[in-house]
Amino acid sequence: MISHQTISKTAIQKILKPMPADSHKGQQGHALLIGGSFGKIGSVCLSSKAALKSGCGLVTAFLPKCGYEIIQTYIPEVMAITDENHEIITNVHYNFMPNAIGIGVGIGQDEITQHAFYNFLKNNTVQLIVDADALNILSKDTSWLSLLPSKAILTPHKKELERLIGTWQNEEEKLQKVIELSTENSIIIIIKGAPTVIVDGENSYKNTTGNQALATAGSGDVLTGIITGLVAQNYQPIEAAILGVYLHGLTADIALPEKGFHSFIASDCIDYLPKAFLSLL
Template sequence: MILVTSELISEIYQPIAIDTHKGTQGHALLIGGSYGKMGSVCLSSKAALKSGCGLVTALIPKCGYDIVQIAIPEAMVITNKEKKSIKKIDFQIKPDAIGIGMGLGHEVATQHALHQFLINNKLPLVIDADALNILSLNKDWISLVPKNSILTPHPKELERLIGPWQNEEEKLEKTMQLSLKTDCVIVVKGAPTLIVDGTTIYKNTTGNPALATAGSGDVLTGIITSLVAQKYSSLHAAILGVYLHGLAADIALPETGYQSFIASDIIGYLGKAFLSLDK
């Protein structure tokens, strides 16, 4: 098991070039949201922007248009024709990275939309939340997930994908088998978070119990998707994204405490996390 330390991060992290502009900083597409769950896409989209992405577009159901446009004026929005949930995944833009699943729901029509998207899409994905749950309900679709995608399950989502385990060793063995089978990186969220790349496991060293709050995973998806859009490899995006996510929480904790920390605080402290890497 390899520890994700500041030394390892210094080998991965790429400072922003002095002559960069929004067209060279990557375009991330975040797909998700449903009635009552639009906050998840807002968190992911803002996290992607605050992680250095030049352009961010949210693909959401029509009910979320005003919410996202008002909450994140820097993001662009594409709306599905359906009002309350996504029933077709269709867009004309050419993103550099796609994150999918946050607040998506798992209505039958939404499941069909994801299935068709997986058939047509060739770009590696960052797959989270309800997109993972839909895959667990339709396990034969897992073979459609593009190679070099990143799966970001919390423990229950992981159990739905690989089945129950008796101990940590069995859990890791099953996760490695899934990573090898799909040729994907798997971010096993927890305390600590692990990044599984085939038979190699990375153990994150940042983060604290304040991260156990609603929306924390949505923020992580936005960060990782942003890093993929900025041309980090899937493995490096996962490692750096998890490290920054935890580091922001560590920097915030003396000011927020555990109880008052919320997911948007991670986004608020990302700047200080990046500055610490630049030092």
């Protein structure tokens, strides 16, 4: 039986870094969120806002042209770069060096987008967080996993994980398959669920926060934004994964007396991040 290390509040408080009194935005990291497609611009809006609310100094979103006015209106603190295409991402390009990149939220699986994702992976050297349709694209040809930078963070939910590793008979078999995938490719895999488990090679960590209120559209997009923001702030990838998952769950725990299970939505997760951080100080 594989045993997990439990993620406790004490362990999280040791990871969380204080913000120096003389900090400026350039010292707090620059995160890039790549995603969105026609009808799914909300995903990259949520991720970008979550990255900012995690303490990241600068956040840029790369998205199709149809999302430009939406994201500039929804979260004016986020900078925006658009693809040449109106509805989908066809060619990822930017003229700065981000400290972390989150890719995949709402991106879709159009053949042109898949090609753009492959070209991006071939040229990217920045620490990477991979979610949503970027995971589904990877599952179509797992040889692309070799293009990921060391300690890239993958954040699959159950169906996305199944597409990556195949089916399993029990939790033990699932975890063993994830450990093998993580070890072979030197990647970190966050198995989203109840509870969420983080696998980094032979080491696995079980989260202790969160509840069923997180079973809502956009919740995973927020998690991707939080973790990308933390990596951009120079947290080690495994630290960012552990801290991000803990904070994400903690927002739902703190919100429960006011929001309950039924009416909590992904943007509430972002709204309760300040209280989550404050509860750890």
